[in-house]
Amino acid sequence: MIAKEKAAKPKTWKDTLWSVTKLLLKIAVTSALLYYVFSKIEIGKVKGLIAQSNPWWMVAALLCFFTSTIVSASRLLSYFKSIHLRLDIRFNIRLYLLGMFYNLCLPGGIGGDGYKIYLLNQRYNLPAKKVFWAILFDRLSGFWAIGFITMALILFVPQIHIHIAIPLSVFLGGTAVYYLVMRRFFKEYTHYFFEAHFKALGVQSLQVLTILLILLGLHFNGKFAPYLLSFLMSSLAAVFPFTLGGLGAREYIFTWLSGIFHMNASLAVFVSLSFYVVSAIVSLIGVYYVFNENKLQEGLPPIVIEDDTEEEQAKPNLS
Helix, strand or coil, X not given: CECCCCCCCCCCHHHHHHHHHHHHHHHHHHHHHXXXXXXXXXXXXXXXXXXXXXXXXXXXXXXXXXXXXXXXHHXXXXXXXXXXXXXXXXXXXXXXXXHHHHHHHCHHHHXXXXXXXXXXXXXXXCCHHHHHHHHHHHHHHHHXXXXXXXXXXXXXXXXXXXXXXXXXXXXXXXHHHHHHHHXXXXXXXXXXXXXXXXXXXXXXXXXXXXXHHHHHHCCCCCCCHHXXXXXXXXXXXXXXXXXXXXXXXXXXXXXXXXHHXXXXXXXXXXXXXXXXXXXXXXXXXXXXXXXXXXXXXXXXXXXXXXXXXXXXXXXXXXX
């Protein structure tokens, strides 16, 4: 069936006040974290890193991150397919880029996710609860991939004195529980479970590669693993909606871990800021659809939501 568009509910003054208050709080937290970070590093060394960086490696990092974005949009599409929502891949990428732009402005990724839920619920009559769970499991698959790569990187960080059997058993046990809980209580969302998690590994691997390319662009020839592991841990911190697009949260984690993993604090912060700039450049593509929302569906067929009952009727009768 083709979904019908619904009228949007207008915002009340309380909604507006709360939105402004949240934004001011996020700006305050971001500013406080950045102040702390820059008080712990030497600005002169950061300027030196900027001066010596190779722009071509940075361009490669930008292209690598953009590729990760396309794979990430495809991962979300796998979960949409699980709830019988067949989005055109072009529309899905446009919507994903628009969501990334909102994530940049409204921190922690909540803004973009909220917009997707709103749009698919209001315009295409898809239950908000279904979209919410699809996006949540999409996020969880990303966390799973971070855990997988983190487990592998632990082997190459000498400051972590732990036998690989411990994190491996925790990861495998957690994966089993995670899958069984989904199969038991959210079976609908497991139709493309392995496909989505394979894509999640691709997304996180490409983002780790982005950090590696940034380090190569700075002519770094030391141990890469501590910086890559710090990036993965900072990615988890950036998810929480306390700062503007994760700015400040990532840098704080890098600064904190630089003392534990014996990293160059100035280099660590510069790498984190470089990743933020790279992600911001890609996210800014979505601003086009903020001012041209009608372009989201330009040249596309109508969005179709498959009805379970219609699916059953379409199956051949073999009796």
